[in-house]
Amino acid sequence: MNDTIKFICDCCGKEHESWPALTYNSPNSYHNLSDQEKEEIAVIDSDFCVIKHPEHILRFVRCVLFQKVNDHCEDxxxxxxxxxxxxxxxxxxxxxxxxxxxxxxxxxxxxxISQYEFAGSIPTTVVTKSGNERPEIFPHKDFDHLFVKDFYNGITKEEAEKRIQQMLKN
Structure with a gap:
């Protein structure tokens, strides 16, 4: 994998390559707008996005989520x-x-997330942190969705690396 940083792991003491974060440049609602709509009804920067439809306003913030990887020291x-x-x-x-x-x-x-089927959105708890770090999100545990189950049960290192490769291709 390219674009990785080598480090000595606190967990196992071995040298690892750090995984890149899987990031989305915008919320789906913004991504799906036409270029003209983006110009006329939306505002986006690195942390906030607002879309002003005639009937309602959508408001988004950028957050982080850490997916547990069961057979690896890094999430x-x-x-x-x-x-x-x-x-x-x-x-x-x-x-x-x-x-x-x-x-x-x-x-x-x-x-x-391309590895999952989505009929709608997933409810989350957004937790702000001191020190001005981006808020962390936690899917609601009782929401019945494979992404939520994977969040709480963890995924394999192989699955994590597959997701990274897929994101790097796109």
């Missing part, structure tokens, strides 16, 4: 977008530069 990191309510989005935006702001919001996962 697989995702950079996802999550939709928030107007109130939660406003609170997060107002406290974005506050290094001590720690809270939780309800959000909907707003990216689809």
């Amino acid at each position: 697989l990191e995702y950079g996802f977008w999550v939709s928030l309510s107007e109130q939660s989005f406003k609170d997060y935006l107002e406290n974005f530069d506050n290094e001590n702001h720690e809270t939780q919001y309800f959000g909907w996962l707003s990216n689809y």
Whole structure:
């Protein structure tokens, strides 16, 4: 694999190559807009996205999710977008530069992972962290979806590397 960083693992003491994070540049709702719609009704930067449809406004923030890998010392990191309510989005935006702001919001996962079938979105808990790190998301454990089961049960190193290779191809 290219674009990796070698490091000595705290877990096993062996040298590993660090995996790249699997990141999404935008929420699906933004990605699916026409170029004209992106220009006229949407605003996006590295942490926030707002889409102003005539009948409703969609608000998204960028978050991270760490997928447990059962037979490896390193987790697989995702950079996802999550939709928030107007109130939660406003609170997060107002406290974005506050290094001590720690809270939780309800959000909907707003990216689809190619290894899974999606009929709709997955409910998540968005947990802000001190130090201005991106919030971490946790899928709701009681939501019946294979992605949620894999999040809590873990995936194999082989599956993680397959996902990385697929993302690098795209």
